[in-house]
Amino acid sequence: MATTRVLEWLGRLYVWLLLAFLYVPIIIMALMSFNVSPFYQLPFEWTTEWYASLWQNDQLISATWNSVEIAVITTIICVLLGSAASLALYRYEFRGKKFLQVLLFPPIAIPWLITGTAMLIFFFGVGIGRGLFAILLGHVALALPYVIVVVSARLQTFAPELEEAARSLGANQWQVTNRVTLPWIMPGVIAGGLFAFAVSFDQFVVSYFLSTPGQTTLPVEIYAAIRKGFTPEINAVSTIIIVVSMALMLLTARFFKFGGEK
Amino acid sequence: MAVQVAAASRSEPSSALPLLAPAYLWLTVAIFLPLSAMVFFSFMTDLPLSGKPWAFTLENYAAFFSQSLYLTLLVASLRLGLEVTLWCIFIGYPAAYVLAKVLKGRSREAIFLLVILPFWSNGLVRIFSWAMVLREGGILDTALNAVLPFKINIDLMYSYPAVIIGLVHSYVPYMVLTCYLTLQAIDDSLIEAGRSLGASRLQVLKRVIIPLSMPGLVAGAALIFVPVVGSFMEPRILGGRTGTFYGTVIEDQFVAVFNWPLGAALSFILLAVVLVILAVASPVLRRAT
Numbered sequence: 001m002a003t004t005r006v007l008e009w010l011g012r013l014y015v016w017l018l019l020a021f022l023y024v025p026i027i028i029m030a031l032m033s034f035n036v037s038p039f040y041q042l043p044f045e046w047t048t049e050w051y052a053s054l055w056q057n058d059q060l061i062s063a064t065w066n067s068v069e070i071a072v073i074t075t076i077i078c079v080l081l082g083s084a085a086s087l088a089l090y091r092y093e094f095r096g097k098k099f100l101q102v103l104l105f106p107p108i109a110i111p112w113l114i115t116g117t118a119m120l121i122f123f124f125g126v127g128i129g130r131g132l133f134a135i136l137l138g139h140v141a142l143a144l145p146y147v148i149v150v151v152s153a154r155l156q157t158f159a160p161e162l163e164e165a166a167r168s169l170g171a172n173q174w175q176v177t178n179r180v181t182l183p184w185i186m187p188g189v190i191a192g193g194l195f196a197f198a199v200s201f202d203q204f205v206v207s208y209f210l211s212t213p214g215q216t217t218l219p220v221e222i223y224a225a226i227r228k229g230f231t232p233e234i235n236a237v238s239t240i241i242i243v244v245s246m247a248l249m250l251l252t253a254r255f256f257k258f259g260g261e262k
Numbered sequence: 263m264a265v266q267v268a269a270a271s272r273s274e275p276s277s278a279l280p281l282l283a284p285a286y287l288w289l290t291v292a293i294f295l296p297l298s299a300m301v302f303f304s305f306m307t308d309l310p311l312s313g314k315p316w317a318f319t320l321e322n323y324a325a326f327f328s329q330s331l332y333l334t335l336l337v338a339s340l341r342l343g344l345e346v347t348l349w350c351i352f353i354g355y356p357a358a359y360v361l362a363k364v365l366k367g368r369s370r371e372a373i374f375l376l377v378i379l380p381f382w383s384n385g386l387v388r389i390f391s392w393a394m395v396l397r398e399g400g401i402l403d404t405a406l407n408a409v410l411p412f413k414i415n416i417d418l419m420y421s422y423p424a425v426i427i428g429l430v431h432s433y434v435p436y437m438v439l440t441c442y443l444t445l446q447a448i449d450d451s452l453i454e455a456g457r458s459l460g461a462s463r464l465q466v467l468k469r470v471i472i473p474l475s476m477p478g479l480v481a482g483a484a485l486i487f488v489p490v491v492g493s494f495m496e497p498r499i500l501g502g503r504t505g506t507f508y509g510t511v512i513e514d515q516f517v518a519v520f521n522w523p524l525g526a527a528l529s530f531i532l533l534a535v536v537l538v539i540l541a542v543a544s545p546v547l548r549r550a551t
Contacts, residue, residue, distance in 0.1 A: 103289065110533065202383065
């Protein structure tokens with residue numbers, strides 16, 4: 001029994017080491033955004049000047065707004081289209097349904113480098129070109145499968161007898177959906193929406209290929225800045241991004257258990 | 263299954279169409295048509311835009327096979343994918359095991375959430391954070407020099423190990439997630455039975471736990487290997503001049519050299535390789551479901 005306890009203790013220690021590996025770089029990056037030295041020199045002296053100078057950076061601010069706008073629109077479209085599709089996949093039995101479900105995997109499984117360059121070629125070829133609209137088209141397509149998967153998972157826990165009961169009590173199809181099914185799947189819909197927001201807000205690769213100098217998103221702008229050289233301003237904006245996305249995921253976790261204990 | 267049949271019998275399949283059409287139309291326009299277009303363009307001499315003359319050609323594929331550079335880089339990328347995947351298994355699997363079988367209740371939930379939290383936060387920013395740690399005069403350098411009595415220079419930045427570290431950091435949560443899900447499903451009584459029948463811990467691990475969690479391992483490996491082979495931003499930022507891989511060459515064709523047809527051909531070859539790998543992995547995955 002003593003060995004078991006030692007092993008368990010080692011296991012716990014190990015997990016904490018993994019957490020350190022995951023978080024220490026991020027914490028250091030965040031700390032450096034509050035350090036005076038533009039060359040990240042120690043000793044550490046507290047300042048918020050890098051955050052202040054972000055406000056002067058019009059290019060960054062406009063890219064941030066683009067990112068937020070695209071993420072919000074992506075979320076709305078994905079929630080509407082994704083929930084509708086999930087409902088159809090849940091309710092109806094038809095030929096080719098399996099195929100439609102399989103079609104959700106390419107957007108998730110194919111490396112974004114391939115999807116991104118393919119979109120660039122195609123959008124250019126058909127005259128959509130690059131820019132914010134193209135980025136939006138791409139983001140929705142990338143996020144949609146996640147929403148369908150998450151909402152479908154929630155629908156699996158739904159008892160169809162409830163719909164049956166509502167119908168037998170005289171509710172029409174619209175009322176059944178609106179009053180019975182939708183309230184039940186709402187946690188899944190909210191989680192799916194937050195996923196969609198995160199996919200879009202953090203998306204770099206596809207946006208990178210589809211953006212133009214004036215019409216770009218925050219991660220693309222940051223990549224351009226990183227390649228010019230590291231500055232504490234990049235740390236500041238990165239810190240803001242990481243805090244926002246982690247807060248979003250914590251929110252998502254409240255609505256959707258990641259396949260953990262049922 | 264019985265439930266779904268009941269559902270089918272009471273509904274008209276035709277009413278599924280208006281619910282499905284918008285989502286799948288969108289996926290067609292933004293994913294499936296572009297992928298088909300990419301295949302088409304990869305056989306062209308030039309893009310049929312702005313009146314430039316173009317013709318069908320196999321030149322772009324010939325370039326891949328005749329210039330050893332591309333093949334070498336593809337092999338380098340596959341090796342990178344393999345190394346990162348193996349590191350993720352070594353690091354992630356034990357953590358998934360501890361989460362699934364040692365930790366209980368709230369602490370398990372909290373730590374699980376902490377492990378997968380970075381997984382959805384910005385990948386670019388996390389790679390940048392490693393640049394802070396690894397560069398000369400960075401934190402790792404400073405910390406080690408403060409502890410060690412002699413002066414050493416840790417300059418991992420712009421090297422192959424830096425790329426590996428950054429990618430493992432980015433992808434290890436996938437492995438923890440997929441392995442945790444399969445490990446958690448293993449009935450504890452199976453492990454106890456093995457132990458009480460006289461098997462050592464190692465034997466139980468080898469004969470019971472690892473075989474039963476194989477689908478999670480394979481799923482995690484596929485989820486990691488595929489994007490790593492196509493990575494270009496991570497090698498660019500952390501690898502510097504040593505960070506030339508297959509992905510960065512594709513990126514160059516689209517943003518620097520502007521040889522889109524060649525880029526399309528290189529992308530399509532990568533897609534083919536990826537599909538073959540997923541096809542190989544899928545029997546193991548299907549056995550799980």
